[in-house]
Amino acid sequence: xxxxxxxxxxxxxxxxxxxxxxxxxxxxxxxxxxxxxxxxxxxxxxxxxxxxxxxxxxxxxxxxxxxxxxxxxxxxxxxxxxxxxxxxxxxxxxxxxxxxxxxxxxxxxxxxxxxxxxxxxxxxxxxxxxxxxxxxxxxxxxxxxxxxxxxxxxxxxxxxxxxxxxxxxxxxxxxxxxxxxxxxxxxxxxxxxxxxxxxxxxxxxxxxxxxxxxxxxxx
Numbered sequence: 001x002x003x004x005x006x007x008x009x010x011x012x013x014x015x016x017x018x019x020x021x022x023x024x025x026x027x028x029x030x031x032x033x034x035x036x037x038x039x040x041x042x043x044x045x046x047x048x049x050x051x052x053x054x055x056x057x058x059x060x061x062x063x064x065x066x067x068x069x070x071x072x073x074x075x076x077x078x079x080x081x082x083x084x085x086x087x088x089x090x091x092x093x094x095x096x097x098x099x100x101x102x103x104x105x106x107x108x109x110x111x112x113x114x115x116x117x118x119x120x121x122x123x124x125x126x127x128x129x130x131x132x133x134x135x136x137x138x139x140x141x142x143x144x145x146x147x148x149x150x151x152x153x154x155x156x157x158x159x160x161x162x163x164x165x166x167x168x169x170x171x172x173x174x175x176x177x178x179x180x181x182x183x184x185x186x187x188x189x190x191x192x193x194x195x196x197x198x199x200x201x202x203x204x205x206x207x208x209x210x211x212x213x214x215x216x217x218x219x
Contacts, residue, residue, distance in 0.1 A: 006103060009117065012124050012125070024088065024135070028084055029136075033137050037049060039070045042054070048098060065138075067170055068157075069136070086202035088135060095129060095132070099124045099150055101147045101151055102121065145175075146165070146168050148164045148176060149162075159209060161206060162206045162213065163213065
C-alpha cells in the first residue's frame with residue numbers, strides 16, 4: 001500500500017510542477033532569459049553568447065553563471081526547442097526528484113514509512129518548493145543534487161555521491177560553501193561511528209574524488 005501512496009504523491013508532485021510551464025508568469029524573468037539564451041547558443045553552436053567553447057562558467061550579464069543548469073536546458077531544447085517551458089523543465093524535474101529523495105532519506109534514517117510518506121507529501125505540496133520548481137532556479141537543482149549526494153553517501157555509494165556533490169558545486173554558488181562543510185561533517189561522522197570503521201578507506205576515496213572534481217572551480 002505504501003508504494004501506491006508514494007506513486008500518488010509523486011504524481012501529484014509532477015502535476016503541480018510540470019503543467020502549464022509555458023504560461024506560468026507572463027514572461028521569463030531576467031535570469032531565465034540568460035539561461036535560455038545561453039542554452040540555445042550551446043545547442044546550436046557549442047559556444048556561449050560570447051563565442052567561448054563549452055565553458056565551465058558563463059559570463060552572461062557579468063554575474064558568471066554556473067554551467068549545469070544551462071547545459072541541462074540545452075538538452076531539453078533538443079526536444080522542445082527554445083520555449084519558455086524548456087528553461088523551467090530542469091527545475092521542475094529536480095523538484096519531483098527532491099520529493100522522492102526526501103522519502104528515501106527518511107527510510108534510510110529508519111524513521112518509518114509513515115514519516116517518509118508524510119515528509120515527501122509535505123514537500124510535494126509545499127508552496128515555496130512548488131514555486132521554485134516551476135521557475136528556472138539553479139538553486140532548486142543544486143538542492144536536489146545535494147540531497148541525492150547525501151542519500152547515496154548514507155547507502156555507501158561513494159563514487160556516485162561524490163559525483164553528485166561535485167556537480168552541485170557547478171550548479172549554484174551556495175553549494176561551493178555547502179559541499180566542503182558536508183565533506184567535513186561526513187568525515188567526522190564516519191570516524192566517530194564504529195559501525196562505519198570498515199568504510200573509512202572507500203570514504204577517503206570518495207572525499208578525494210569529490211575534491212578532484214571541484215578543482216576546476218578552485219582553479
